[in-house]
Amino acid sequence: MDAKQAFRLIKQGSISPIYVCYGTESYLMNEFIERLLEQVVEPDHREMAIVRFDTGETSLDVIIEEAETLPFLVPSKVILVRDSVLFASGKESSRIEHHPERLLTYMGQPSETTILIFLVGHEKLDERKKLVKTAKTNDSIIAFTPLQSEELLQWLNKRASNQGRTMGSSAAEELLRRVGTDLHALAAEADKLCLHAGQGGTVTAQSVQELVPMATEQNVFKLTEELAALRTAAAITLYYDLLKQREEPIKLMALLVRQFRNMLYVKELGSQGYTPQQMATQIGLHPYAVKITAEQARKFSQERLATMLSDLADLDYAMKTGRIEKTIGLELFLLKTGSSGAS
Incomplete structure (x- = not known):
């Protein structure tokens, strides 16, 4: 599925037990994780409910054991796994020995109290791997690809709207022209402009020219x-x-x-x-x-x-x-x- 569909599903409360998030748009990927955590983890439970691993440092056996273990003092837990080995397309390898069959077995019967998320910062997954094929069959894969021109404009307009401001197309285009397409930089500048516009205000092309330096x-x-x-x-x-x-x-x-x-x-x-x-x-x-x-x-x-x-x-x-x-x-x-x- 694409990122739009994934955001819509978690907003509706439809949460999957396993996700494989991949792509080069790290801002959207991180935003998806944050939205998901808001849905399934109480703010006071975050320290106990979130577990992080990296397949370059931890074996898959340890990760699956953690996924199968009941959460401690919280109703559910989220396991975030940085991965460049199991799902990625490329020659990168790990010093750690992994047993993919453990994950394949887990995919067939995932824990009801765990959400297991693999974060793959690569442009493509290795479609030849059985793990990828199985995740695709289970509709667990989410692609976080760069936004198209119109999508970038819509994203900026929505960000301003969520803060009670309005950003016209000319202002959004000027912001893109000055900052480029990096969402981290765009978000920071858009928030600054919204703060300047004030509640109910409008971000104009002139304010962008005055307040945003050209990269x-x-x-x-x-x-x-x-x-x-x-x-x-x-x-x-x-x-x-x-x-x-x-x-x-x-x-x-x-x-x-x-x-x-x-x-x-x-x-x-x-x-x-x-x-x-x-x-x-x-x-x-x-x-x-x-x-x-x-x-x-x-x-x-x-x-x-x-x-x-x-x-x-x-x-x-x-x-x-x-x-x-x-x-x-x-x-x-x-x-x-x-x-x-x-x-």
């Missing part, structure tokens, strides 16, 4: 936008603003390289008929980042992007060998790129 990576997005629009002066001004914030030219250059490379990937994959979601998986970007990158890539030809990447490679060598002072070197690149245009 470095988002500034690099902006820098490429200025270059694509031939606003060379604006690009240079932004560059020196970043220098005043003590950002290293070599770091900024590396971020530019990554952005131009992603733009080239998006153009190539788009020409092959890939959808934005397929591109996100292929490149390893958030879907929202793919959307913004695709918008920027339309302003550059593939030949121009390839040339800029070649120029940046030469600049990287010149900087690191002392042939050019790094601050001046990157400024000259921005001047040359802006004057050359996108074609």
Whole structure:
């Protein structure tokens, strides 16, 4: 099942005895665990009712024994297991010997007083494993994948609404443009904006601009936008603003390289008929980042992007060998790129 369905079920009080939570969106995964704990564990019982393990440090035999043991002084308990061995897809192994058959047996008859949750911070599960197949058959698997562009906007609107505030689409879009797609950072900034708006207030795009600083990576997005629009002066001004914030030219250059490379990937994959979601998986970007990158890539030809990447490679060598002072070197690149245009 997906995360939305899982949140809805626990809100309705439908709790499963076993969950396998996987995916790269750790914020949503942690939020799901918190909502689940609110449903099944009294606040005063948390210390006694929550048990934590890691399959890299504890054998599955010990974990199952704990799951089968009746809770002490509390009506039920929750066992949280960090796992990169049993369910994950990859070559990571553990020094601990595990016996998966113990868990398979437990899955067939789980304890009525225990909720066993495996937390797998991987993009995929190993579908070849019997544990994964069994958990899938039991509908115990929950995927926590990055939110799509519209889902991010809805998530921000809902977060503001839950605090008695309103956040319009323009404000949410500006917040995404400034912070990026990391939910931990978005949540912190959204809460700050809601506090500023006051009970019943509205978070506006202007308040976002005034109160939320632009993250470095988002500034690099902006820098490429200025270059694509031939606003060379604006690009240079932004560059020196970043220098005043003590950002290293070599770091900024590396971020530019990554952005131009992603733009080239998006153009190539788009020409092959890939959808934005397929591109996100292929490149390893958030879907929202793919959307913004695709918008920027339309302003550059593939030949121009390839040339800029070649120029940046030469600049990287010149900087690191002392042939050019790094601050001046990157400024000259921005001047040359802006004057050359996108074609």
